[in-house]
Amino acid sequence: MxxxxxxxxxxxxxxxxxxxxxxxxxxxxxxxxxxxxxxxxxxxxxxxxxxxxxxxxxxNSAARILSSGRSRTIGVVNLQTAFYSRLNLTFGIENAARAAGYSVSIASTASLDTSAVEEALSRLADQSVEGVILAIPLIHVSPRIEQLTGSLPTVTVDGSRTPASEVVAIDQSQAARLATRHLLDLGHETVWHVSGPGEWLDAVNRIDGWRETLEAEGRTVPPILKGDWSPSSGYRNGLILGRIPEVTAVFAASDEMAFGVIRALHELGRRVPQDISVIGVDDIALAEYCSPSLTTVAQPFEEMGTLAVDHLLRHINEPGAAHEPTSVEPELVVRASTAPVGAASGTH
Amino acid sequence: MxxxxxxxxxxxxxxxxxxxxxxxxxxxxxxxxxxxxxxxxxxxxxxxxxxxxxxxxxxNSAARILSSGRSRTIGVVNLQTAFYSRLNLTFGIENAARAAGYSVSIASTASLDTSAVEEALSRLADQSVEGVILAIPLIHVSPRIEQLTGSLPTVTVDGSRTPASEVVAIDQSQAARLATRHLLDLGHETVWHVSGPGEWLDAVNRIDGWRETLEAEGRTVPPILKGDWSPSSGYRNGLILGRIPEVTAVFAASDEMAFGVIRALHELGRRVPQDISVIGVDDIALAEYCSPSLTTVAQPFEEMGTLAVDHLLRHINEPGAAHEPTSVEPELVVRASTAPVGAASGTH
DNA sequence: AGAACTATTGGCATCGATAACATTCTCTGC
DNA sequence: GCAGAGAATGTTATCGATGCCAATAGTTCT
The missing domain is CATH 1.10.260.40 (lambda repressor-like DNA-binding domains)
Structure with missing residues (x-):
């Protein structure tokens, strides 16, 4: 004009x-x-x-969706924290969905608060997704969450359950058993554990696997040190562990915490792996390239994403059918942060 | 039935x-x-x-979009590689968009191939997004990309340009200058550089900043070692650098490469920072907790995401107005992987 | 050749919300 | 007490593609 x-x-x-x-x-x-x-x-x-x-x-997809009633979109609820590992899960989901002709809509939540999760689910529902993958640990399933997931095909990928959702998970207690047994096999008397936060089912399962393994072998179960997945929480706990003379083996529930532990031990003058062996979980890209390179348990996240999509799509396309929970197996990756007990090369 | x-x-x-x-x-x-x-x-x-x-x-958002002609959605083109840093960019975008009442649709591409990028843009266009944030380095702008971005408000966040797109970027040459000058200030004769891949504008700009700084001080500019951002490429280059006696300071274009470099040097028996100082870029969470903790240049990715959304929304809401490029400043974070030259404490 | 099909294509209603316009109702102010 | 402004609500057409059903053309079979 x-x-x-x-x-x-x-x-x-x-x-x-x-x-x-x-x-x-x-x-x-x-x-x-x-x-x-x-x-x-x-x-x-x-x-x-x-x-x-x-x-x-x-x-015009809006018109298409309106008319056909199908959005060909699946939703993912993600936690907005920079955990390396989760990223691959999302990639796996995206690729598998794309291959099946679906697109992915991601709703990230900054916290695990019931209300934040509800909000995220709500956003997805508003976008008329055909199904949802919950990639967060659900501790408390509120009525509203139950309602939202109840009316929508849902797959959870961390082992938590909502009524009427399918589960695809990595066997976390198995991951913990692998880690713990590896350390016992190296001759350590027992294994200390730096855990993840209690609201995470992964963390709880790893604690269980660790404890069971120790008990099965009749070893003492040391007190748990609590972390929050972050490197700094690993560091904090490392400063404690390093001061306890009898500690020779530590199982950290994530690679990032493991690095924190190692750093703390290093500062306290305790060598890894000669004095203390440390193992993590995840196998992040840096695990191989820090000093010492980290022994860890690799989680097939990408594969899990693919699997989750498969399940979800099957669930969407043949509603009645019940599918049993599926779990994928983690794998031990031995590097340089663990060693036989008493392997001290020179000093001390 | x-x-x-x-x-x-x-x-x-x-x-x-x-x-x-x-x-x-x-x-x-x-x-x-x-x-x-x-x-x-x-x-x-x-x-x-x-x-x-x-x-x-x-x-029913489909109906709403169809009827109103507005989707209240912006699209983001992302590269599907697990670079820690980029993650925060996405979070920044998501949060800012949500705050403004927009939702975000992400199209990840596995590679930078023209066709893959076109495909990603295409997917976004099909979802009738109102604007696009290109979070990938565009080397070659194909006619098709030009056409797609031409008809849609676009913001690029890595410094690359398409005709008619806005630019929000971190001043990468400044990041490189900070890193290089820091090392020179510590007394190093010159600084070697492990760069990112040439297709990334970030990488190129860092090279420029590094070279300029050296030249301004009249120092020798050593040959560049090329990496690909990954820890393993850092490691590979570290094995080379460690064999060159005169090398005392290395500027790696990413933290992950820096860790790779450090590991290689370590294996070759060269100590960081006593024998060689190493600096990275990004300030990933682990930077502080590996041994030695990493001196690096922090990039305000989340802030940049917010800024990109601001620009895009303004661009969407007042089409005519031209907005000038904006850039945000990186910040030097000094930790333990750099030291004055000749700071060798004991050995050798 | 006529019936019975099948492959191809067109017509019309419809999905659920919004825009634009029309209407009713409620106050002012003189 | 009545015109006129403005608030509150209703009516109708429309967005662009698809589902369903009907129509036409081309084939095969007996």
Whole structure:
């Protein structure tokens, strides 16, 4: 308005009607071509595609969703913390979904508060996702969460459960058993544990696996040191562990905490692995490249993401069918932060 | 069908019409209440809200988008690699967008291939996003990319440009200058550089900043060692650097590479920081907790995400206005991996 | 050749919300 | 007491694609 000479101007993008007109067919036929329907003469199809190309037509997903009632989108509830490991889970989900022709909508929540989680789920529901993957540990399932997940196919990937959700998980107690047994096999009398926060099912399961393994072998079960997954919590606990002479083996519930522990031990003059062996969980990219390189238990996160999508889509497409929980196995990766007890090379 | 007793059954979710009926008003009034329109009697509003609550009404965003023409969604193109740093960028974007009432749709691409990027942009365009944040380095801007971004408000956050896009960036050459000068200030004769891959503008800018600083001081500019951001590429280059006696200071273009370098030096028996100082860029969470803790240049990624969203929304809401590029400043964080030259404490 | 199909295509209603316009109602001010 | 402004609410058309059903064209079979 006013002096504008009206350059380009945002002219309305073409719709199916326009394409249909350009190709000399009905909009319906255009729709059939675009959704890959079978019964269309090759020649007609070609003509339509040409018109699509020429006009630069792009499908309007809002209209498609409204009309068809299917959004071809799945939602993921994620925790907004920079845990390396979780990232791969999301990638696995994205790739698997894309391969199946679905898109992914992510709702991150900054905390595990019931209300924050509700809000995230709510956002997803508003986007009419066809199903949800809960990639967070649900401690307390509020009525509202139950209601939201109840009306939507849901898969949880951390072992927590809501009524009517499927579970895909990494066997965390197995991860803990692998770690603990590895240290016992190296001749350590017992294994100390720096755990994750109690609200995380992963953390609890790892504690269980660790304790069971020790008990099965008749070893003393030392008191647990609590961390919060962060390097700094590992450091804090490391400063404690390093002051206890009898400690020779530590199982940290995450690689990042393991690094913190190692650093603290180092500052206290206790060598890893000669004086104390430390093992983590996750196998982050840096595990191999810090000093010493970290022995850890690798978690197949990406694979788990794929699996979760498979389950979810099956659940979406054949509602009635019940599917049993699935779990994938972690794997021990031995590097340089663990050693046989008393392996001290020189000093002391 | 068959023996089913017909439990619950998926009855159609309520729509505005249902709510309107229940509240004894017209659908239009319901719409007004829900979109916070002013002219509604408080009593009516209350009645509507009660009905919404009672029926468990949820808005249908597809219908809303179709009808209003606005999706209130912005798209982000991300690279699907587990770089710690980028994660915070996404969080910053998500939070800022949410605060402004927008949702975020993420399209990850596994590579920087033109076709992969086109595909990602295409996916976003199909979701009728109102604008796009390109969080990837665009080397080659294909005609198709130009076309896609041309018709959509776009902000790039790594310094690369498309015609008609805005730029928000961290001043990478400044980051490099900080790092290089820090090492020179410590008395090192010159600084060697392990760079990022040439397709990344960040990497190129860091190289420039590094070179400029050296030249400004009249120092020799050593040959560049090329990495790919990964710890293993740092390690590989570290094995080379460690064999060159004159090397006393290394500037790695990322923390992860820095760790790789340090590990390699360690294996070659060269001590950090006594024999060689190493500095990184990013300030990842582990930087403080590895041994030695890493001196680095911190990048305010989250802030940058917020800024990018601000720009994008302004761009969306007032099309004509041109906004100038903005850049945010990195910050030097001194820890234990750098030391004055010749600071060797004991040995050798 | 006529019936019975099948492959292809078109017409129309519809999904659920909003925009634009029309209407009713309620106060002012003179 | 009545015109006129403005608030509150209702009516109708519309967004763009798909589902369902009908119509036409082309084939096969007896």
């Amino acid at each position: 006013g002096t504008a000479i009206g350059e380009g101007e945002t002219r309305k993008p073409p719709g199916m009607t326009d394409v249909a007109q350009a190709a000399g067919v009905s909009p319906q036929t255009v729709s059939r071509v675009l959704s890959g329907h079978a019964n269309v003469r090759p020649e007609t199809r070609a003509r339509v595609l040409a018109a699509v190309e020429r006009l630069g037509y792009r499908k | 068959g023996t089913a007793i017909g439990e619950g059954e998926t009855r159609k979710p309520p729509g505005m019409t249902d709510v309107a009926q229940a509240a004894g008003v017209s659908p239009q009034t319901v719409s007004r209440v829900l979109s916070g329109h002013a002219n509604v009697r408080p009593e009516t509003r209350a009645r509507v809200l009660a009905a919404v609550e009672r029926l468990g009404y949820r808005k």
